[in-house]
Amino acid sequence: xxxxxxxxxxxxxxxxAASVLNAIARSPAGLTAQELSAxxxxxxxxxxHLVQTLVAVGYIASGPEHRYRLAVGVSPxxxxxxxxxxxxxxxPLAQSLAQRTGETAYVAAREGADxxxxxxxxxxxxxxxxxxxxxxxxxxxxxxxxxxxxAFAPDDARERYLAAHPLTRMxxxxxxxxxxxxxxxxxxxxxxxxxxxxxxxxxxxxxAAPLAGGAAPYALVLSAPKARFEAHRDEYLDAVFRTAAAWx
Numbered sequence: 729x730x731x732x733x734x735x736x737x738x739x740x741x742x743x744x745a746a747s748v749l750n751a752i753a754r755s756p757a758g759l760t761a762q763e764l765s766a767x768x769x770x771x772x773x774x775x776x777h778l779v780q781t782l783v784a785v786g787y788i789a790s791g792p793e794h795r796y797r798l799a800v801g802v803s804p805x806x807x808x809x810x811x812x813x814x815x816x817x818x819x820p821l822a823q824s825l826a827q828r829t830g831e832t833a834y835v836a837a838r839e840g841a842d843x844x845x846x847x848x849x850x851x852x853x854x855x856x857x858x859x860x861x862x863x864x865x866x867x868x869x870x871x872x873x874x875x876x877x878x879a880f881a882p883d884d885a886r887e888r889y890l891a892a893h894p895l896t897r898m899x900x901x902x903x904x905x906x907x908x909x910x911x912x913x914x915x916x917x918x919x920x921x922x923x924x925x926x927x928x929x930x931x932x933x934x935x936a937a938p939l940a941g942g943a944a945p946y947a948l949v950l951s952a953p954k955a956r957f958e959a960h961r962d963e964y965l966d967a968v969f970r971t972a973a974a975w976x
Contacts, residue, residue: 741778744768744770744774744778745778745781745782747768747770748764748768748770748775748778748779748782748788749782749787749788749798749802751764751767751768752764752788752796752797752798753798753863754864757795757797758791758795758796758797759795759796760793760794760795760796761775761776761779761794761796764779764796779796782796783796783799785801786799786800786801787799787801787802788801817975818835818846818847818946818975819835819847819849821833821835821939821948821971821972821974821975822834822835822847822848822849822948823849824971824974825849825948825950825967825968825971826849826850826851826852827852828967828971829851829950829952829960829963829964829967830851830852830853830856831851831853831856831857831950831951831952831956831964832848832849832850832851832856832857832858832950832951832952833848833849833851833948833949833950833951834846834847834848834849834860834873834949834951835847835946835947835948835949836865836873836874836877836936836946836947836949837877837945837946837947838877838878838881838885838945838946839945840885840888841881841884841885841886841888841889841892842864842889843864843865843868843873843874843877843878843889844863844864844865845860845861845862845863845864845865845873846862846946847862848860848861848862851952853956855953856952856953857932857951857952857953867893867896867898867928868889868893869890869893869895869896869902869903869909870896870898870899870902870903870924870927870928871924871927871928871934871936872922872923872924872934872935872936872947872949873922873934873936873947873949875909875912875913875916875922875924875936876916876921876922876936876937876938876947877945877947878890878913879913879914879916879917879922879942880916880917880938880942880945881945886913890906890909895909898927898928898929899926899927899928899929899930901925901926901927902927902928903927917942920937920938920941920942921935921936921937921938921965921968921969922935922936922937922947923935923936924936926954931953931954932951932952932953932954933951933952933953933954933957933958934949934950934951934952935949935950935964935965935968936948936949936950936968937968937969937972938972939972939975940975946975948968948971948972948975949968950964950967950968952964
């Protein structure tokens with residue numbers, strides 16, 4: 729997977745519009761123009777003009793309480809993401825793992841010093857972990873996928889990620905001490921797999937295994953409610969390993 733070039737944007741207005749879209753995409757319920765200005769660091773006047781332009785081209789729309797959300801105009805970009813960014817042989821892996829276990833499965837990747845969710849497939853149990861949105865992975869230190877990708881990352885990429893992302897406490901089980909996290913990452917490298925035992929969400933546990941034994945920057949992940957995870961722990965770990973081993 730190619731990393732993003734570390735160059736400054738050449739066209740400032742395009743970079744600013746992208747920052748507005750990214751801020752809206754990260755928000756759970758959209759943002760007002762004032763909130764967008766604060767989130768992007770742009771002046772209110774600049775934010776207003778960018779918002780009106782993005783509305784005009786159909787990329788965003790105003791919703792309740794004048795909050796701007798992504799609109800149907802971005803659908804071709806969303807559809808193209810699967811074709812242009814996600815390697816087509818990765819989606820069947822998540823589908824196979826979800827079908828084999830009935831649990832939610834997904835594939836995550838490391839792109840340089842960034843972590844991203846490439847695809848997510850829901851489980852078929854009546855009570856399952858909801859699928860996560862495709863895109864950047866927040867709080868990788870608290871996730872099986874993030875810990876595994878960081879464990880197998882080159883030292884410089886791992887250090888850049890840790891320097892840019894604080895070890896925020898998500899639950900009482902989250903590792904928030906750097907030395908403890910580095911010890912956990914070493915354990916993961918030795919074991920060849922990672923787990924998240926309610927470290928990101930209470931009541932949710934995950935297993936993650938690397939593809940190509942860690943030589944490729946991808947992780948195959950299973951996510952399940954705690955009770956079912958504990959009841960099928962060995963079975964689920966074996967399923968993750970077997971499915972990951974099928975990738976060539």
